[in-house]
Amino acid sequence: MNMKRSNQMKMLSILLLSAMLAAGCSSNAANTSNTAATTTTDAATTASANQTSDSASDAAVELASANAAEQADFDENDSLTAWSADSATTIAFSSASATVTGGGAKAVGGVVTISTAGTYVVSGMITDGQLVVDAPDDADVHIVLNGVQITNNDGAAIYVKEAGKAIVTLQEGTDNRLIDGATYADTSEDAPTAALFSKGDLTINGTGKLAVTGSANDGITSKDDLKIMSGTITVNASDDGLVGKDLVAAKDGLVTVKAGGDGVKTTNDTDADKGYVAITGGTFHIASEKDGIQAATSILIADGIFEIISGGGNTKSTKTHEEQFGGRGFPGQTQAQTETTASTDESESSSAKGLKGAANVAIAGGSFSIDAADDAIHSNANIAITGGQYRIASGDDGIHADTALAISDGTIVVTTSYEGIESANIAISGGEIHIAASDDGVNVGGGNDSSGAAGGDMFAATDGMLNISGGYLYVNADGDGLDSNGSVVMSGGTAIVNGPTTNGNGPLDYNGTFEQSGGTLVAAGSAGMAQAPSDTSKQLALMMTFPSTLEAGTLVSVTDNNGKTIATFQPAKSFSSFVFSSASLSSGEQYTIATGGSVSGGAATEGYAEGGTVSGSTKVLAFEMGEKVTYVNESGVTTAPSGFGGGGGRGMGGGGRGGMRGTPPTDMPNGGTPPADMPSGGTPSTDMPEGGQTNG
Known part of the structure; x- marks a missing residue:
């Protein structure tokens, strides 16, 4: 497993490299500990600023699709839906008890425990019971939900305590429901935390319906890999909707999530080859109080339909953007952003982003409607967009990458944002981009989820680069239209x-x-x-x-x-x-x-x-x-x-410009007089650092 995911990590490096080459990015991106970011940066710095390649862009799209599927690691038994009444064990819940017909499972009152590999067909309704899987760690347990409603008043409705893999099939034409209690009797460190909880790999497939209510915490959780192959799944959770520690992967299905925390997330942030979200298809309707889709490492999306509202949407943003000198700015100033958390290192509780990757985000296709109180699409390292349709409203940045952002295809419409797209390096080689921003439309020099370089001379050039080699970019900005704390290269588009x-x-x-x-x-x-x-x-x-x-x-x-x-x-x-x-x-x-x-x-x-x-x-x-x-x-x-x-x-x-170091030209409005909307008639504040310099 580790070797395979290590190879997949290399594929992500190639994907991001292809996207950056297609965009002609020659800038020096900041070094990161992430292998993909390092590989991308080193290779991108050797690329010609004018290198534009349709074949490279096409290759990036293909790699994004292939990589998402590879990272998802869909196995043959993930698609197992068939079963036979002759060989399957049946479990029938009724009121406060259950009946087991066949081997491998035992009922004690309203609790049924499965102890061996095999297929188990579950039906009926119980008002206070539980289905437990406690099988050998190499056992594949196939659970067919065939019209069942399980409510557990003080714990998980289905608890996979031990198994190699649990495969949950939603039988065609059936409605199934799982409800947990608002408080759990077991509060130990290893206790379940979701209505459907598995300590091992968990796969959900089939064409039926499943409604999950996570009254205490999460809706569906796997402490290993969580895979959604198909089905109609509705989750209403007081905290997180869908959680996979090492992986959340989706191939198809209709998933609707309402979450008091994150909508979909992974949690393994210690293993570089784990913590991925990999989606190759499906439809997702997510309304979350925190992040819509969050990966502890990277997000890979090949296709799918995504409607995400995070943090209540852009109008509910709690971000504050304190502009120095009390106005729109000052010569050379990039606006300073102060968040209500008083820290650029956002805690989980303060983040309400649409898509958020702690490492990279790579999107090859799909349809996205994102309304976020925070950034709509965010990466702590790199973002590669090689296709897809996007309609974005954000209370902060539309698209933000700390290190590098490459766009080679797709249609992106940012209807509302503080800054439209922001990164330490931005390369645009294709696609159609429309941006409306209350501050800068395109900003090079942000990084680390802030809207400008921290400290230093406001006129000093950084090594960041805005590189436009193709595509169509339309900006309607209240701040700077195209803003680079470094330089700009334009060779096409x-x-x-x-x-x-x-x-x-x-x-x-x-x-x-x-x-x-x-x-x-x-x-x-x-x-x-x-x-x-x-x-x-x-x-x-x-x-x-x-x-x-x-x-x-x-x-x-x-x-x-x-x-x-x-x-x-x-x-x-x-x-x-x-x-x-x-x-x-x-x-x-x-x-x-x-x-x-x-x-x-x-x-x-x-x-x-x-x-x-x-x-x-x-x-x-x-x-x-x-x-x-x-x-x-x-x-x-x-x-x-x-x-x-x-x-x-x-x-x-x-x-040219020189800011306060030069003389205002006589052909300026007001006869060369500094703009009246600046405090003190254009005089720099006495409390500015370095005797009149402001943060750049």
């Missing part, structure tokens, strides 16, 4: 950014460099902290600073000297800056920027279109495109803003 509207943040925000060699970038928002790609980019870009703020929905158009429309954009928020980079721009060519009017023709996508015919617009200026990044205002070509504005990066890599 489309990124459309709306917001922010206040001058303490910018549509683009990076501390190192923003190297763009391909793809289409459109960003509109406030001008006080606006940045453009770095001057060292291979692809041309323009940045327009308007003399006043324009209303949301105002059309901005870029046309060439022949009147051909290069691009149009209708921002979703009010804006005073506009950044555009595309392969359609040419050095030395004349372009015109106009506002207002309407556009017909062209394929518009969320406000952005290439081509088409613009009518009724007002010309702002005509200018000649330079050889790098061209900065313009209503007067014509100008230079990269310094001080509060930004052009090439804040740190040593860009020679």
Whole structure:
């Protein structure tokens, strides 16, 4: 078993490596003790920043599917449902007693004990009884629930005390119910803690129905592996719904869980090759007060349908996000997040995430609807998304990985979040991503479940990387649109950014460099902290600073000297800056920027279109495109803003922004005066660390 799972661990390393290579991630991810994370990081650091491979992405999807099935380790007898009346022992409960017909089991009052391997068909109803399995540790015990209701007023309804494996079959066409007591007579350390409790491997299969009420603690628990092969299973538990110490695996079935604790979880966090949740199919409806699905190590999902509400949903979030200086931010600031637990090391009791992996999360497919008070999808190491459909509402981050996040396929819609996606390193090579965030849309530099690097110079670049090599990314953010405490590399894909509207943040925000060699970038928002790609980019870009703020929905158009429309954009928020980079721009060519009017023709996508015919617009200026990044205002070509504005990066890599170290440009709103919505008119707080520096 250990050797097999060790090999499966290597498969996970390959899966994550493939996903990161497909996303072209070349950043230095933080080292972790997890084998998969280390393998991924070492290999990813050697990859070219522009390496994009459809075959690698396809391979990642296949590996995710294969790995989930391998980790689930479905055995032949996990599918055992057949039985014969001639060879099976029957157990019939009635009121306060039971009758056993056949060998291998004995009834004493309302308690039936199975002592040998074999098949046992159970029916009837008992108001205070129990089914116990106490067989040799190599015995496979097949229990067929054939229309039975077992209530135990002071313990587990079914207690597998000893066996090699217990296989519970839900007989076709039957309704079965297990109810435990609110308090247990046995309160010893090894006592059962669930209505259906097994100290060994437990498998549930069949096409019948099972309703489990966990009045005292959990609904269904295995102290080894728990596997769901099929059936309609409903669990209502005062604490956790489904628990497998070493593994929870699911192949099919309809599972509905209402839990006062976690919905589905594993607990073995000491063995690196155990503690997995591996799902290859099935439908899950989970409403949990804590985490929806939690793995002590990693979550692997190949397919399935998931509807998860954790912690009461995003509107019930108890997270607080204390923003320094009392406003949206300060030049270069990444907002400091303080949780009500006053600790970034969340205790089990404070976590209300949708999907949570203590190690990695790898998802190849499936349909996900997640409404979480905390992060919707969370990993303490890496996340690889290689397919699937996601609709996410979060009281904190939509998707968060401490070390690295790679997205190569799938459709992700984050309808509500504090920050949309966050990790120390993010690589996007494919898929379709839509983000709405009350702070940053995409944030590189979070890690450790906090929204920013702890301490240090707010302008100092980290080694984190946002790498966009493909796919479609749409951001509507109240904070920074694309935020990297390190650098940004863009070689392909489309990124459309709306917001922010206040001058303490910018549509683009990076501390190192923003190297763009391909793809289409459109960003509109406030001008006080606006940045453009770095001057060292291979692809041309323009940045327009308007003399006043324009209303949301105002059309901005870029046309060439022949009147051909290069691009149009209708921002979703009010804006005073506009950044555009595309392969359609040419050095030395004349372009015109106009506002207002309407556009017909062209394929518009969320406000952005290439081509088409613009009518009724007002010309702002005509200018000649330079050889790098061209900065313009209503007067014509100008230079990269310094001080509060930004052009090439804040740190040593860009020679632009510099925050308080520069002079505000005269073409800023308010004539260069720091934004009025900053405390003390833009003066740094006297209680800032290091004489005016803030956390970055």
